[in-house]
Amino acid sequence: MFGEGILKGLAETARNFGGSFVSAERLTTVQYPEERLPQIEAARNFPFLVYDGADWEAGLRCVACQICEKECPPKCIYIEKSVDKKPDYTGKPQIYPTRFDIDISVCMSCQICVEVCPFEAIKMDTEFELSTTDRFGGLLYDRKELAKSNEHYHKIHPTEATEVDARLAEEKAKAEAKAKAAAETAAAKAAAAATATKTAGGELKA
Amino acid sequence: MIENADQIFVLLQHWVMSFFPPALQHVVGVLISVVAIICVFPALFAISVLLERKGLGRMQNRYGPNRVGPLGILQPVADGLKSLTKEDIVPTSADGVVHFLAPVFLVVVVFMGYAVLPMGRNMTLVNLDAGLLFFFAMGASTELSVFMAGWSSRNKYSLLGAMRAVAQMISYEVPLLLASLVVVMMTGSMNLGRIVDVQNQYTWGLPHWYIFTPWGFAAFLLYATATTAESNRSPFDLPEGESELVAGYFTEYSGFKFALFFLGEYVGMLSVSGLGATLFLGGWSAPFSFLTWVPSWIWFFGKVMLSICVFIWLRGTLPRLRQDQLMNFAWKFVLPLSLLNLFVAGLWRFLGEGFARWGVCSAILLVAYFAMAKVGMRKESFGPRSYRYAE
Numbered sequence: 054m055f056g057e058g059i060l061k062g063l064a065e066t067a068r069n070f071g072g073s074f075v076s077a078e079r080l081t082t083v084q085y086p087e088e089r090l091p092q093i094e095a096a097r098n099f100p101f102l103v104y105d106g107a108d109w110e111a112g113l114r115c116v117a118c119q120i121c122e123k124e125c126p127p128k129c130i131y132i133e134k135s136v137d138k139k140p141d142y143t144g145k146p147q148i149y150p151t152r153f154d155i156d157i158s159v160c161m162s163c164q165i166c167v168e169v170c171p172f173e174a175i176k177m178d179t180e181f182e183l184s185t186t187d188r189f190g191g192l193l194y195d196r197k198e199l200a201k202s203n204e205h206y207h208k209i210h211p212t213e214a215t216e217v218d219a220r221l222a223e224e225k226a227k228a229e230a231k232a233k234a235a236a237e238t239a240a241a242k243a244a245a246a247a248t249a250t251k252t253a254g255g256e257l258k259a
Numbered sequence: 260m261i262e263n264a265d266q267i268f269v270l271l272q273h274w275v276m277s278f279f280p281p282a283l284q285h286v287v288g289v290l291i292s293v294v295a296i297i298c299v300f301p302a303l304f305a306i307s308v309l310l311e312r313k314g315l316g317r318m319q320n321r322y323g324p325n326r327v328g329p330l331g332i333l334q335p336v337a338d339g340l341k342s343l344t345k346e347d348i349v350p351t352s353a354d355g356v357v358h359f360l361a362p363v364f365l366v367v368v369v370f371m372g373y374a375v376l377p378m379g380r381n382m383t384l385v386n387l388d389a390g391l392l393f394f395f396a397m398g399a400s401t402e403l404s405v406f407m408a409g410w411s412s413r414n415k416y417s418l419l420g421a422m423r424a425v426a427q428m429i430s431y432e433v434p435l436l437l438a439s440l441v442v443v444m445m446t447g448s449m450n451l452g453r454i455v456d457v458q459n460q461y462t463w464g465l466p467h468w469y470i471f472t473p474w475g476f477a478a479f480l481l482y483a484t485a486t487t488a489e490s491n492r493s494p495f496d497l498p499e500g501e502s503e504l505v506a507g508y509f510t511e512y513s514g515f516k517f518a519l520f521f522l523g524e525y526v527g528m529l530s531v532s533g534l535g536a537t538l539f540l541g542g543w544s545a546p547f548s549f550l551t552w553v554p555s556w557i558w559f560f561g562k563v564m565l566s567i568c569v570f571i572w573l574r575g576t577l578p579r580l581r582q583d584q585l586m587n588f589a590w591k592f593v594l595p596l597s598l599l600n601l602f603v604a605g606l607w608r609f610l611g612e613g614f615a616r617w618g619v620c621s622a623i624l625l626v627a628y629f630a631m632a633k634v635g636m637r638k639e640s641f642g643p644r645s646y647r648y649a650e
Contacts, residue, residue, distance in 0.1 A: 055628075055629060055632045056632070059576070059577065062576040062577065063572060063573075063576050065576070066318040066572060066575045066576045067572070069317065069318050069319065069320055070314065070317045070318045070575075072320075073317045073318075073320050073321075074317070079320045080320055080321070080322065081320065082321055082322050084322075
C-alpha cells in the first residue's frame with residue numbers, strides 16, 4: 054500500500070539480473086543449434102515406415118492394406134498397391150506398396166495411422182528439423198524417404214519398439230507353430246491315409 | 260585540454276561554421292546542431308532498445324538477444340533492416356493521409372522537445388526563456404499523433420488504445436506539470452539553462468541539485484511516475500497492452516511506420532529523462548565538486564542513460580495496471596500530492612535558511628504520503644457481484 058511491494062519487486066528483479074551473470078544454473082535457456090536437450094521418449098512428430106533387415110525395399114513391413122490411408126483425418130497418405138507379392142516377416146507372401154507418399158505439410162501428427170496399423174509398419178518419428186526451401190516437393194515424402202530401419206525405431210522409442218518386437222516375435226512363433234502343426238497334421242493325415250490304405254490292403258489280404 | 264574536451268562539440272560546430280560566409284553562419288550552425296540531435300538520439304534509441312532487451316532478459320533469467328554480432332550488439336541494426344524491408348500495409352478503410360501523417364508527426368514533435376534541452380555547457384539549440392513551457396507543449400502534442408493513429412486506422416483495437424492513451428496522457432499531464440512547477444517556483448525562471456545554472460553550485464563538495472531537498476525529492480518521484488505514464492511505459496502501458504489490444508493505437512501499422520512509432524516512444528522517453536535530469540538532477544553538472552573537470556555532456560548523457568536503466572528496471576518488475584487503478588492513482592494520489600508539494604515548496608522558500616524547514620517540509624510530505632496511500636489507495640470491496648434480471 055505504501056509502495057513497499059514495488060521496492061520488494063525491484064530488489065527481486067535486481068537479484069535476478071545480477072544472479073544471471075554469476076550463476077549459470079539460473080539461466081534455463083538451451084542455446085539450441087549448438088546444444089540440444091535429449092528427446093523425451095514420448096515425443097512424436099511425423100510418421101515413418103519401419104523396415105527390417107538391411108534392404109529397405111525388401112524389409113518394409115507395410116503390406117499396402119490402406120487402412121491408414123482411409124483413417125488419416127487430413128488425408129495426407131497416398132498408397133498404390135503392387136500387383137506382385139513379396140514374403141513378409143513370417144514368410145507369407147504379401148502385396149507391398151509401390152508408392153507410399155505422406156505430405157508432411159498436411160499431416161497433423163495425430164498418430165491415428167500408427168494406432169490402426171495391424172502390421173506395426175508405420176510409427177511416429179521424432180525428427181523435427183524438416184524445413185525446406187521447396188515447399189511442394191520438399192514436403193511430400195515418398196516411401197524411400199519414409200523408410201527407416203527398426204534400429205532407428207529402437208533408438209527413438211526403445212520401450213515401445215521392444216514391445217513391438219516381442220509381439221512380432223510371438224506372432225511369428227505362433228505362425229511357425231501353426232505351420233508346423235499344419236505340416237504335422239498333414240503328415241499325420243498322410244501317414245494315416247497310408248496306414249489306412251495299408252490296413253485296407255491287409256484286410257483285403259486277410 | 261580539459262576545457263576543449265568539455266566544449267568539443269561547440270568548437271567542432273564553430274570550426275565547420277567558419278567555412279561558410281558570415282551571412283550563412285547562423286543557419287549552418289543551427290543545421291549542424293539539428294543534424295547532431297537527429298543522429299545522436301536515434302543512436303541512443305538503438306542502444307537503449309538493446310539494453311532493454313538484454314536487461315529484461317537477464318531480469319527474467321534469459322540471455323536476451325545474443326546472435327547478431329558479438330554478444331548480440333548488432334541486434335538494433337538487424338531490427339532496423341527488418342522493419343525497413345517489411346511491407347508497408349495500409350488498411351483499405353483507413354484514412355490514408357492521417358494514417359501516414361501520425362508517425363511522422365509523432366517523431367517530429369518528439370524531436371522538437373530537444374531544441375530547448377541543455378545537453379552540456381553551451382550546448383542548447385535554442386535558449387528559450389520559456390523553454391520548459393515549449394518542452395511541455397511539444398510533449399503534449401504527442402497525444403494528437405496517438406489519436407490520429409488510433410482514429411485513422413479504423414480498427415477497434417487502435418481506437419481503444421488511442422482512447423486509453425489520450426485519457427491516460429491527459430490525466431498524467433496535470434501532475435507532470437505541477438511536479439515540474441516547483442522547480443520553476445524555486446528558480447524563478449522557465450529557462451532550462453538557468454535552472455541548470457542554479458543547481459550547478461556546491462556546498463561542502465555536494466551539488467545544489469533539487470532532488471536533495473524534500474520537495475525536490477517528492478517532485479522527482481511524482482515527475483518520474485507521471486513521465487512513465489506519459490511515455491506509455493510499463494506499468495502504465497495500457498494503450499499498447501499487448502495482451503488485450505494487440506498493439507494498441509499502432510495495431511494497423513507495419514514496416515517502417517511501426518518503427519517510427521517505436522522510435523517516437525523511445526526518443527520521447529529519452530527526452531523526458533533529459534528534462535528530469537535537467538530539472539532535478541542538475542542537468543549537465545557534476546555530482547561532486549571534485550568531478551567538475553569531466554566534460555559536462557558526459558554527465559548529461561550519463562544521467563539520461565541512468566534514467567533509461569531505471570525505466571527498464573521498472574518495466575521488468577511491475578505488472579500492468581488496470582484502467583481504473585490507473586485513473587485512481589492519477590487523480591487520487593499523484594495529483595493531490597503534487598498540489599501539496601507546491602505548498603511545501605512555498606513553505607520551504609519562506610521558512611528561511613536552517614534545519615527547521617528540512618524537518619517541517621519532510622514531515623508534511625511523509626505524513627501526506629502515508630495518509631494518501633492509506634485513504635486514497637485503500638482497497639475498495641464491492642462484495643459479490645449480484646445480477647437482477649428483467650421480469
